[in-house]
Amino acid sequence: MGLEQEKKMAAIKSVALVKNGMLVGLGSGSTAAFMILKLGEEVAKGLSIKGVPSSDATAKLAREVGIPLISLEEAMKLDINIDGADEFDSSMQLIKGGGGALLREKIVAYNSKYNVIIADSTKEVRRLGKFKLPIETIPFATKNIIGELTEMGLKPKLRLVKGSPYKTDEENLIVDLDIFEWDDIPNLNEMLIRIPGIVETGLFLDSTDLILVGKGDSVIKIEK
C-alpha cells in the first residue's frame, strides 16, 4: 500500500467522526486535503457542518468542494479539528509546519475541543527531530533570531522557495531548526517561545487527542 493510500485511509476514517451540526477545524497539507475532499463529498450528501480553515490554501480547497466556512471568531470553540503532522512520537507529541501553516494550525487546535491527527506510517518516529522544526518569525527580528539560535546550536535555516524567503499567510518568515540532539523538548519549546519575534513553534505538545495512522491496508488508532 502506497503512502498516498495510507494518507487517504486515515483521512476517510477521520471524517467518520464528524457529525451533523459540528464546527470543524480544517487542517493543512496533503493528508488534510484528502480529508477535505471526503468531507466535501459528505456535505454534498447532506452533512451539515461549518469549517474553520487553518490556511488560505485549505480555505480555497474547502470552498471548491462546497464546505461552508466561518471565521474562528464566529465559531469561537470548534467541536473537532482534523489536521496532518510531519512527525509524531509515542507520547503524541508532534512536529508540524512542514507546509508553513503552523501558526493558524496551532490556533485552530487550541480552540478545538477534540484534536485528531491523520498521518501515513512514515510520520511515526521514536524521537522527534529528524524533520527540521519550523518556527514562525516576524521579519523585523528574523536575522537576530537566526543569530541567537545559531549560538544555541540549532543550525537555523531561513526557509526559501525558489531562492526567495517563504512567506506565511500572516506574512511572516519560517526558520527551520535542527532539534534532534535536544533531550528536553518542552523546555526547548519554552526557550524558543520566550524569544521576542518568534511567533510560534511547530512543536504541538499535549494538544492531540487521537492519531489515526494509515499503516499498510489498515488504520491504527493512538489515543490518550
Ligand SMILES: O=C(CO)[C@H](O)[C@H](O)COP(=O)(O)O
Ligand atoms: O503542518 C502541516 C502544514 O503546516 C502539515 O500538517 C504537515 O506538514 C503534514 O503535511 P502532509 O500531510 O502533506 O504530509
